[in-house]
Amino acid sequence: MNIITGTSISRRAMLRGAGVAIALPLLDAMFPAGPALARSAAVKTVKRLHYVYMPMGCDHSRWTPKGETLDDLPFILEPLAPVRGQLNVIGNLELANAYPGSHATSNSAFLSCARAKHTESTDYYLGVTADQVAAKQIGQGARLPSLELSMDLAQMVGQCDNGYACVYQNNLSWSSPTTPLPSEAHPRLVFELMFGEGGGVDERRASLRRQASLLDAMAEEISSLKRAVGEADRRKVDQYLESIREVERRIAKADSDVNQGKLRDLERPLGVPASYEEHAKLMFDLQVLALQGDVTRVTTFQLARETSKRSYPEIGVPDSHHPLSHHGNDPAKIARLAKITRFHVSLFSYFLQKLAATPEAGGTLLDHTLCLLGSGMGNPDQHDHTDLPTLVAGGAAAGLRGGRHIRYPKATPLANLHLTLLQKAGVDLERFADSSGTTTELFEPAKL
Numbered sequence: 001m002n003i004i005t006g007t008s009i010s011r012r013a014m015l016r017g018a019g020v021a022i023a024l025p026l027l028d029a030m031f032p033a034g035p036a037l038a039r040s041a042a043v044k045t046v047k048r049l050h051y052v053y054m055p056m057g058c059d060h061s062r063w064t065p066k067g068e069t070l071d072d073l074p075f076i077l078e079p080l081a082p083v084r085g086q087l088n089v090i091g092n093l094e095l096a097n098a099y100p101g102s103h104a105t106s107n108s109a110f111l112s113c114a115r116a117k118h119t120e121s122t123d124y125y126l127g128v129t130a131d132q133v134a135a136k137q138i139g140q141g142a143r144l145p146s147l148e149l150s151m152d153l154a155q156m157v158g159q160c161d162n163g164y165a166c167v168y169q170n171n172l173s174w175s176s177p178t179t180p181l182p183s184e185a186h187p188r189l190v191f192e193l194m195f196g197e198g199g200g201v202d203e204r205r206a207s208l209r210r211q212a213s214l215l216d217a218m219a220e221e222i223s224s225l226k227r228a229v230g231e232a233d234r235r236k237v238d239q240y241l242e243s244i245r246e247v248e249r250r251i252a253k254a255d256s257d258v259n260q261g262k263l264r265d266l267e268r269p270l271g272v273p274a275s276y277e278e279h280a281k282l283m284f285d286l287q288v289l290a291l292q293g294d295v296t297r298v299t300t301f302q303l304a305r306e307t308s309k310r311s312y313p314e315i316g317v318p319d320s321h322h323p324l325s326h327h328g329n330d331p332a333k334i335a336r337l338a339k340i341t342r343f344h345v346s347l348f349s350y351f352l353q354k355l356a357a358t359p360e361a362g363g364t365l366l367d368h369t370l371c372l373l374g375s376g377m378g379n380p381d382q383h384d385h386t387d388l389p390t391l392v393a394g395g396a397a398a399g400l401r402g403g404r405h406i407r408y409p410k411a412t413p414l415a416n417l418h419l420t421l422l423q424k425a426g427v428d429l430e431r432f433a434d435s436s437g438t439t440t441e442l443f444e445p446a447k448l
Contacts, residue, residue, distance in 0.1 A: 027229060027233040027237070047369070047424070048425070049130075049138075049369070049370050049372075049421060050394075051172070051371075052348055052371070053300070053374070054344045054345075054374065054375045055302075055321070056103075056375065057375050058338070059076070059334050059337055062075040062076045062338045063076045064091060064405075064407075067405065068405050069405065075338060075342060077391075078342070080348075080352070083349060083356060086356070086366060086367075086394055087352075087392075087393045087403065088392045088401070088405075088442060089390070089391055089404070089405045090442075091387060092386075092407055092412055093387070093390050094378075094387070095113060096385075096411075096434060097114055097115040098115075099162070101162065102383065103160075103161045103322075104116065105164065106306050106376030106385060107168060107169045108171075108174075108376075111174075111300065111418070112130075113418065113434055114177075116164060118164065120165050121165065124180075126177050127177050128177065131148075131172075131173050131298050133427060134146070134297075134298045134427055138297050138298070143194075143294070144290075144296040146300070147290055148181050148182065148184065148299075149286075149301045152304065153185045161306070161307060172302050183302060187272065187286060188272075190286050191247065194293075195244075247286060275314065277314060277343075277347070280347045283301065284350060288351070288354045288365070303344050304321065306376075307322045308320075315339055315343050317336045321337075324340070325380035327381050337380070352366060367395070367397045368394075368397045370392070371391075371392065371395075372417070373393075374391065374414075376388065386411055387411075388414060392421070392442065395443075399443040400442055400443055401443065412439075413436055416436060416437055417439050418433070418435070419431065419438055420442065423438065
């Protein structure tokens, strides 16, 4: 039983020390003592939205489940087997406002469902993206209204695709039609953004390096907190802080590898893991910490931008992704493309399993997070924007039903799904972009 009675710790409480701050995970002590049912109702007001972008569509024959259930997952989706009960595969969604044959507008329309202005210059114009609609309402109660992340360390400039400015591929999130939000791909800088305080990037980096661990700098405060809460909360705090320490260790290892000359890529900024998989998992782990500690409630993560030339030798695919997507119906190329998509899906599964393994408020962090993975392109060889590969996971606290393959009988706006997820996350909104309705069949009355 929680030892605190009659009062509660603030949901926005933080541990502070030596110029850094750590937000706390959701604890029982953050709710007034009282009937469990009342506390459960209060917990349901805390919801998160998480968006992951996967470029250049998919091979639908290896993506699409055969029936209406997920008992027999196809090749690309097999890594999701551990979380299939909290997963939905959705078919026949479209982006009518993406320009035919365009990579750039696949990327830009994914969260905006808006038509990008055709320009190579700085007079670009799009629309407010779904994550930023959420950030303006549910994100304001967190330390960061939203968190924009990616895997691409360098930004492209100029014209990148069919006369479209590169800004449309570089950025998933737009806070206004003329304001793209840059993403961060460097784990060290994300860590400092989440936990560092004061000064510029260089000053914060120097401050963190002076500490063996930021947790050591606030040992006394941690001990005081653990004395003030019950056994269940102490376990949650220990698990959360151990996760932070592990992320610290991995970032320090990446720094050390650079300093010792183990990495030969001179363009790689300090502290970025050499392996794409290690880098992606570290970025996902940072997002778990951000959601668990209420650092933010809205995140976007771009696994790679459209027209990415990244290769994946670690999975036996030395080909560059973008040229491979122009497969011309070559079976060998399609098979290698499917391996890349499966690899991206496996990383998303890693993240979902981390959320599912994190207890929170009588359920898990996955129960209280609505997660969307998708692409703005369907068949990459055709460069179309129909039958978009789309997954929705988590959200049991909002009534999301899992284990299903839902395929709409006719092309349905992706904006309908965005609108539904926004509403279920507590955003007051009646219409989003070109939405024609909602996808409420994804949900049933909450049981948590």
